[in-house]
Amino acid sequence: MKTPLSPAEVHKQYEEGVSAFIRAVPDAALRVRLTHELDAFFQSCALGTWKADGAALTPGYVEYYNAIYLRGNPVPSILYWELGTSVTGYPGFKTPDFFGRMRAWDKVANTGLARRFVDLFTLMALLFAAVDGVVSEGEAGFVNRCADALSALCDKDGLEGGKAPLDAKDFVTSRPAPAAPAPAEEVQEEEEKKEPEPTLEELMAQLDELCGLDKVKADVKSLVNLVKVRRLREGEGLPVPPLSLHLVFLGNPGTGKTTVARLLAKLYHAIGVLSKGQLVEVDRSGLVAGFVGQTALKTQEVITKAIGGVLFIDEAYALTSHTGQNDFGQEAVEVLLKNMEDHRDDLIVIVAGYTDLMGEFIHSNPGLESRFNKYFYFEDYDGGQMYQIFQSMCEKNGYTLDEAAGAYAKDFLDEMYENRDENFGNARDVRNFFERAVSCQSDRVAGLETVDKAALMALTQADLKRAAGDEEEPESPAAQEGQPPVDKV
Template sequence: MNEITKAPDHTVVNLQEEYNKTDIQHIIDNLEADLVGLKPVKARIREIAALLLIDRLRKTLGMEAGNPGLHMSFTGSPGTGKTLVALKMADILYKLGYIRKGHLLEVTRDDLVGQYIGHTAPKTKEVLKKAMGGVLFIDEAYYLYKPDNERDYGSEAIEILLQVMENQRDDLVVILAGYKDRMDVFYESNPGLASRIANHVHFPDYSPVELLSIAKMMLEEQQYKLTPEAENILLDYIQIRMEQPLFANARSVKNALDRARMRQANRIFETSADLVLTKTDLVTLLPEDLLKSRLFANR
């Protein structure tokens, strides 16, 4: 049996130099720039990255490594950045050499579970084949398990997933995502799955002010801006929308901005057809572009 060659105890390693080689800081800086708020999430990702880096350095020095579990659970409401963070996590795992390719494959129940006997296994295995060497992100993972339906084939997909998560954990990282309360029930019903998840990251909902910042970032990327009054109205919109059903944080804000841009375009077309337009006219969203939302009409 081959023995691990251990470095002498006086061997030194420059941690900052090794860290710089991985380019992880660039990924974390991008995460800071791309995501408003979410301080506990960012801190958790930094902790995981630090653990993985130290684990890698221990291996290079011939020391026993902790063999950290890489499978993860991301919980939180829709629109809180889970998919974006999963992409960044895939980059970190790739830079540190924990996965071969660094790609992320996002799937849901429909991609894994078949509609009839014999359909689920090949479907699940095909997805796993595509994900190998990278990260498999399963959104709303609790829909895989339907205990009230004896004829449901989700349990078959879970069994195959369990085997791969255990036997091929060096070539695939699985991230399960969804609402926290439903994910908790899902793990209680599937203790084998829960035992394979080493890292749990919870994504809190954004505050109204954070969502306004996100909205302004979205508009800036599309070369739009709000007047000061329109900005106040958008904040009002966000606060009202947060109290309504099916609110999805940044996703709901994006949808609201898309509709506001459509109203702006329609306003310009109807009122300025014979006028010369300035760049300011084209990039500015006015209060009326937001106030015509059904949300305000129903108040």
């Protein structure tokens, strides 16, 4: 396999080959016509060549296609979804009108212009086939069929010369043989190193352990049951109606959307819907670039990592918020929709964000409306649930609360909930409060003369008050240990 060409190399070889041919055309009117029409013809040939390959089209082909132009002519600016649609819908090879004029000129002037054009076509089509470093059997077959069709017209007109000396089959790339399988002992060792995947029952237990989210838990269980029964019906040869498993998560930040998405990815894997079950989390900045073409590449790279699992797009409404004149969020959406169709059996997309803004996002594109028809609503945590989350953070991280500290934390989180505004962060605010409390505790413990395990674990009411901004002058280490304070001089 050869090293793939760069778009700049494709453009250079294309311009040099085509320009040299045009300069050799003796008829000035035909030269002008070719200058204006060859780009469109060869761009169409590239589409046919890539369709004949049958391999998945990558975003890199956008740059290759946009490199097929002569200096002075308009530079193509096709987008990834447009290129994919054009390749899929390629209507078949059509002899260009200017080829008839070439043959007519050859008859009058007794030249070999048309035959040389067949050679040029074969070279350019092979250039397009080789952009990925491989000329496949399908691509070579397409090139030869088209070249033969052009040569047959020359034969029909009685032009001198025969079949083009170039045979595309001579350029077919031998694909590397698959690597030899690893010895059974090595395979067994690798399998033993892997942690056992959680069972469906274990994953459902993890779901039940989440604080709050009663409606979401019920929705998840219902969805899992629906998929399980569908697979059972398929196994019995019974019909199943079409079903989209892509989801919309609605709610404020910190309500557990990412956690539930990660669990869903594993659940789908456990019941055989997804091949891997990984979660790839991203937002607008991870999908959108600053200029045409690069957004498609960036988005495709993220999607490729997510195939086999779940792609979770947080604050997805930012993709269609039209933040400026040169906004390429819509390009990311088009790439996303194409991949959701191409990989519908092994890719699930979850989009998340504020309820009102997500409604605008889904209705901004008919393709989004048709693919996202299941909505999970994540309600805000109340004060009691926030206290449960705080207690859980303390337990998991090895901190303890005495009665006074626990009562203060509960009152503080109740007040936080009652006074919430549009910036309310739910569990994120709880985590911030916990991290501030740990920092305050560390400052206090670092000043103690003697420290035992209990002191390292204890979060006191004073620590929590300082974390909440309810500042008190911290006691001296001596006073904290029951010793009389030392008089200051």
